Amino acid sequence: MSTALGRVAPPLVLGAVVLLVWQLVVEVGNIDAYVLPSPADILGEITAYLPVLVSATVVTGVNALVGLVVGTVLGAAFAVAASTWRALDELVAPLVAVLAVIPIVALAPVLYTMFGAGEQTARQVVASVAVYVPVFVTTLRGLRQTTPVQRDLMRAYAATRRQVMRAVRLPAAVPFLATGVRIASSLAVISALVAEYFGGPRGGLGSYITSSAAQSDYARAWSYVVAAVVLGLVFYVGTTALETYVLARRRR
Structure with missing residues (x-):
């Protein structure tokens, strides 16, 4: 219990200090709200629009969760296929490189046209x-983390390709998959949020951020930013816990 408190306390103290300094800088410097609203103003907007914040967070969270699940299933499935057939690996590698550099700002409007x-x-x-x-x-x-000794052993037992995959390669890949999901969890939230800036149905956090900023409700826009941060932390903490669980079971 004391160890957990020791890990949590420093970030909480640092966060409180940052908020206090932020509030003082805004008040003493008489900074306009469109430049930087104060934490007190943002908290007031959070309190006043809490039901809308929760609803918008759920919309963005569901989109990010669907994207996380679908992207994970497809990524893992194609990785297994690519590791099994070299020809497919050579075909998929350029596609992955293309997907890695596609800007969301260009992809989202095109997809809205395709899907409505x-x-x-x-x-x-x-x-x-x-x-x-x-x-x-x-x-x-x-x-691809299997060692020559493992491959030689499976070959000595006349194991089939499927048996090697199930007994050796998949167990070796599970911690890497868990790490990939942890990394991707934040990307899922960010991507879903940014995609909401470029149209589509109103209701997500991105839509409310843009509309609030357009109406000069800067403190309210920041309240939606805070909700987005909380959502990202929930995804990150959840996938980090999953990764920790997977690694702990692997050590047994």
Whole structure:
């Protein structure tokens, strides 16, 4: 208990100090709200619009979660296939490179045209694309971690390719997959959030941030930013806990 408190206390203290300094700088410097609203003003907006904040966070969170799940499944599946067939690996590698550099600002409007501006599908696809790349790369790296001794042993037992995959390669790749999911979790939230800036149905955090800023409600826009930060932390903490659990089971 004391160890956990020792880990949590320093970030909390630092956060409190940052907020206090932020409040003092805004008040003493008489900084305009459009430049930087004070934490007190942001807290007031959070309190006043809490139901809307929760609703918007759920919308963005669902889109990010769908993208995380779909991107993880596709990334892991293609990694397994690419590690099994070299020809497929050579075909998929350029595709992964292309997906890694596609800007969301260009992809989101195109997907809204494809799937309809009134659907959440485009945002989920954007999140899936962002998740796919790190999951594919890390999982493929894990599948290639088998040692020559392991391969020779399986060959001595006349194991089939499927048996080698199930008994040796997949267990070796699981920690890498968990790490990839942790890395991708933040990307899923960011991608879903950014995709909301460029159209689609109103309701997500990104939509409310842009509309609040356009209406000069800067403290309210920051309140949605705070909600986005909290959502990202929830995803990150959840996937970090999953990674810790996987690594702990592997050590047994």
